[in-house]
Amino acid sequence: MKIALLGYGKMGKTIEKLALEKGHAIVYKSTKESSEGKFEDAEVAIEFSSPEAAVGNISKALEAEIPVVSGTTGWLKQYDEMVNLCEKRNGSFIYASNFSIGVNLFFSINKYVAELLAPWKEYNVSVEEIHHTEKKDAPSGTAITIAEGILNHSDKKEWKLDGDKPGELKISAKREDDVKGTHTVSYDSTIDTISLKHEAHSRDGFALGAIIAAEWLKDRKGVFTMKDVLKIKD
Numbered sequence: 001m002k003i004a005l006l007g008y009g010k011m012g013k014t015i016e017k018l019a020l021e022k023g024h025a026i027v028y029k030s031t032k033e034s035s036e037g038k039f040e041d042a043e044v045a046i047e048f049s050s051p052e053a054a055v056g057n058i059s060k061a062l063e064a065e066i067p068v069v070s071g072t073t074g075w076l077k078q079y080d081e082m083v084n085l086c087e088k089r090n091g092s093f094i095y096a097s098n099f100s101i102g103v104n105l106f107f108s109i110n111k112y113v114a115e116l117l118a119p120w121k122e123y124n125v126s127v128e129e130i131h132h133t134e135k136k137d138a139p140s141g142t143a144i145t146i147a148e149g150i151l152n153h154s155d156k157k158e159w160k161l162d163g164d165k166p167g168e169l170k171i172s173a174k175r176e177d178d179v180k181g182t183h184t185v186s187y188d189s190t191i192d193t194i195s196l197k198h199e200a201h202s203r204d205g206f207a208l209g210a211i212i213a214a215e216w217l218k219d220r221k222g223v224f225t226m227k228d229v230l231k232i233k234d
């Protein structure tokens, strides 16, 4: 598979390493400052850039009729715009806040536990995410997906960064040196705490999931999610 990497930072470089090991070719790569290779040679684009650059990068791929996998977080107010563009161009598009298989299983476990705990009002639920200090957005895209999974089964109305008012699901965001991504859901009562935790040990899981998504998307048309790719049913 011939891959274009839109964004060649920590994730772009990890994807390049694993894609080459799997026998794929990188035919184009771009950063904020420069690019190399021929974009039009790509069979699929994998986009991990920055919140400000994501919409431009995804549009560029869809306009060129190249299927695009996007993992950039922090731009989702314009998600519907990208879905509309994909439909207009009869293109192929997957966005996921987290491409790792473990986190996508965690999303389903999270929803199951939220439903199970819903009647037990003595437990107060909250979400915590910890990431490296270079991360631009807070809370993480993954924490937002987790919060949305809880809100469907909760009296709380909305998630809020550091929220502590009734009806707010609190998300705490911490930044520590080289943390790849740790997400914890806690159900606290005066008697005990129930915790669900996912801890990424490296970026390989995110990168591998994005490559699997690109392999799956390459010959399909439409807008998809990682649940489609991994055949996960909630």
Ligand SMILES: NC(=O)C1=CN([C@@H]2O[C@H](COP(=O)(O)OP(=O)(O)OC[C@H]3O[C@@H](n4cnc5c(N)ncnc54)[C@H](O)[C@@H]3O)[C@@H](O)[C@H]2O)C=CC1
Residues within 6 Å of the ligand: 006, 007, 008, 009, 010, 011, 012, 030, 031, 032, 033, 048, 049, 050, 051, 053, 056, 057, 070, 071, 072, 073, 074, 096, 097, 098, 099, 100, 134, 206
């Ligand atoms: N969905 C997922 O599984 C994951 C998502 N992410 C997200 O991916 C994004 C990138 O993460 P990292 O690689 O760690 O960041 P990074 O800061 O190491 O790399 C970002 C890259 O994007 C490039 N870039 C910026 N503007 C660009 C433009 N207009 N065109 C092309 N390239 C441009 C930068 O030059 C740099 O090469 C972040 O939003 C992060 O939250 C990170 C890990 C996993």
Ligand SMILES: O=C(O)C1=N[C@H](C(=O)O)C[C@H](O)C1
Residues within 6 Å of the ligand: 073, 097, 098, 131, 135, 136, 139, 140, 141, 142, 143, 180, 181, 182
């Ligand atoms: O910026 C990161 O590094 C990560 N970002 C994603 C997010 O915002 O959820 C996924 C992962 O946790 C790593």
